Amino acid sequence: MISAADILAASILIVDDKEANVLLLEQMLREAGYSRVASTMDPHSVCALHRDHHYDLILLDLQMPGMDGFQVMENLKECEIDGYVPVLVITAQPGHKLRALTSGARDFIAKPFDLIEVKTRIHNMLEVRLLYKQLEDYSRALESLALHDPLTGLPNRRLLMDRLSLAIAHAHRNQSTMAVMYLDLDGFKLINDTLGHDAGDTLLQMVADRLVAAVRQEDTVSRLGGDEFVIGLSELSHADDAVNMVLKVIQALAQPYNIQGRNVSMTASVGIGIYPTHGVEVETLMKSADTALYEAKRTGKNTYRIAAHFDRVAMAGS
Ligand SMILES: Nc1nc2c(ncn2[C@@H]2O[C@H](COP(=O)(O)OP(=O)(O)OP(=O)(O)O)[C@@H](O)[C@H]2O)c(=O)[nH]1
Secondary structure, three states: OOOHHHHHOOEEEEEOOOHHHHHHHHHHHHHHOOOEEEEEOOHHHHHHHHHHHOOOEEEEEOOOOOOOHHHHHHHHHHHOOOOOOOEEEEEOOOOHHHHHHHOOOOEEEEOOOOHHHHHHHHHHHHHHHHHHHHHHHHHHHHHHHHHEOOOOOOEOHHHHHHHHHHHHHHHHHHOOEEEEEEEEEOOHHHHHHHHOHHHHHHHHHHHHHHHHHHOOOOOEEEEEEOOEEEEEEEEEOOOHHHHHHHHHHHHHHHOOEEEOOEEEOOOEEEEEEEEOOOOOOHHHHHHHHHHHHHHHHHOOOOOEEEOOOOOHHHHHHO
């Protein structure tokens, strides 16, 4: 819902070449309680101002020397990034109303001003504008929720799969390599059992931060769920780089964690699958890394294993 306070806090730009009109509208808006009102008498400056300030409403005079309101609207359509041009035109010519509406104006105000009507139109238009913004925020938040793990904020499996596909396509095009690192914490259940689930959550968040800090920005650190994390290492110049990265990751995770005033120790086991040696598709690479992780767990934990060689003939025949 949009509250009256939201509407009064919206940002407004007045564009009119006549100072008397600017002052009248400014005064009327301030008296009505609007707190963010700016103005310009130069129509050429509107686009740059809007780009910098993202106004919720632009009150635009249609008749101005040098550049009329119709030209300003054309320019605004080009510089508006989210596709909504929030213009309310001001005109003394009844014949211009329809042309203004078909040129992109959301509504119009007739001169001479009927102040009650002006206030009502501004209020209504701002309400629609803010609802539109709210809808955009909701859909962005939903999109983010669908692609991220709520506990750590890391990409989830769905986003990871997309990023791995891109990294593979990139490696294929550049005849370079990339790798998948599959991690599972060792004995994590014990933290939950001894310190409680909240402490377990805190540890998972600290692990996520350390993983992000250990790799490069172009790599993808994701949480699949529980104590399982997968890192997509993209644009590796050599397969050995994956081994250097895994050693760095294992060492970063093995440093003590301070949770609820206690020093907690935790280690991780890791399996690595390297493109194209251990798979040329996301699914096979993930499977190879998962199998290698199983080997790392089986042979003592707090270590890593590289996948066994990918058997292309067997895969093609299976
Ligand atoms: N705190 C917390 N615990 C979780 C979450 N999701 C899963 N778990 C717990 O994580 C534990 C994962 O256990 P496992 O990986 O099977 O066991 P482990 O103790 O790490 O054993 P190994 O992997 O063999 O070393 C289980 O006890 C789950 O209940 C979560 O979001 N928060």
